[in-house]
Amino acid sequence: MNIPTRILQALLVACFVLPLAACNKEEATQKVEAAPVPAPTSDDITQWRAYVSDVVRRNMGAIANQPYVYLLPGESDGDFAGNYERLAEKAHLDVARGIISGNMLAYASPASAKMADIVIAAFKDVPPETMTGVRVVFIGDAADNERVKAAVSPAGVTYVFVEAK
Numbered sequence: 001m002n003i004p005t006r007i008l009q010a011l012l013v014a015c016f017v018l019p020l021a022a023c024n025k026e027e028a029t030q031k032v033e034a035a036p037v038p039a040p041t042s043d044d045i046t047q048w049r050a051y052v053s054d055v056v057r058r059n060m061g062a063i064a065n066q067p068y069v070y071l072l073p074g075e076s077d078g079d080f081a082g083n084y085e086r087l088a089e090k091a092h093l094d095v096a097r098g099i100i101s102g103n104m105l106a107y108a109s110p111a112s113a114k115m116a117d118i119v120i121a122a123f124k125d126v127p128p129e130t131m132t133g134v135r136v137v138f139i140g141d142a143a144d145n146e147r148v149k150a151a152v153s154p155a156g157v158t159y160v161f162v163e164a165k
Helices: 001-031 045-058 081-096 112-123 142-155
Strands: 068-071 102-107 135-140 158-165
Touching: 045 068, 045 102, 045 135, 068 081, 081 102, 081 112, 102 112, 112 135, 112 142, 135 142, 142 158
Parallel strands: 068 102, 102 135, 135 158
Antiparallel strands: none
16 A cells, blocks of 8 residues: 555656746746847957957857956057067967867957967967867957968867957
């Protein structure tokens, strides 16, 4: 008598739990993705941070690790030369140290050509096919896309270009 009672209890619980689980699944699939953050039209670093954060999030794909994000302020910044040198050194050291599969490097700046120079210099000495499984996202002007792509592709990365427009 005890076994049929337990079976009946299990069936009753299932009758109540399954519809709730289905409701939660429907709610999860109905989430609406937020509209993309528009590209800044000025050198305002706060707007650029929000924009780059949104672009990086949208390009993560299967990347689960915290991305390496390099954001160079615009040339109107008071210490542009100093920021450029520090960021160039950091980018070079990070890449020289080695980036393993499953990571993302994201580069962005209102001074797109200068950021392209940083990326090219950072990847100059990377041996071919040593960064397979790494995603590199360059956020900048279309005019800089091909030269950045040519610099990073030999390393075996997955290259993504996002035009900041």
